[in-house]
Amino acid sequence: MPRYCFCLQVRPDRKAEYAERHRAVWPEMRHALHDTGWRNYSLFLREDGLLIGYTEADDLAAARAAMAKTEVNARWQAEMAEFFTGLDGGPPDEGFQLLEEVFHLEPSTVAEGQ
Numbered sequence: 001m002p003r004y005c006f007c008l009q010v011r012p013d014r015k016a017e018y019a020e021r022h023r024a025v026w027p028e029m030r031h032a033l034h035d036t037g038w039r040n041y042s043l044f045l046r047e048d049g050l051l052i053g054y055t056e057a058d059d060l061a062a063a064r065a066a067m068a069k070t071e072v073n074a075r076w077q078a079e080m081a082e083f084f085t086g087l088d089g090g091p092p093d094e095g096f097q098l099l100e101e102v103f104h105l106e107p108s109t110v111a112e113g114q
Contacts, residue, residue: 002057002058003055010084012048018083038063049085068093
């Protein structure tokens, strides 16, 4: 399954509240992410507010488009937008910057001695 990594910038003064909100993601948001094809989704937050996201999806563009059609995503994005910088008025899920994967350790290559 393809892997995707992205970054956004959380306002450093809102970092604690952002993290707290993600300890209580709405159940309907969790279900929507799952149902639209987001798998193994994680967020990592650095001290200065750099947010790194990782997810797996058969097709990230299709997963993002499907999420954009859900009512719960519209509500979540509206609530989360205030935590970010550099979005130019758009929702966070449209403002993230995808990162290029340059290395991935495949367990099978280690086991085979490659």
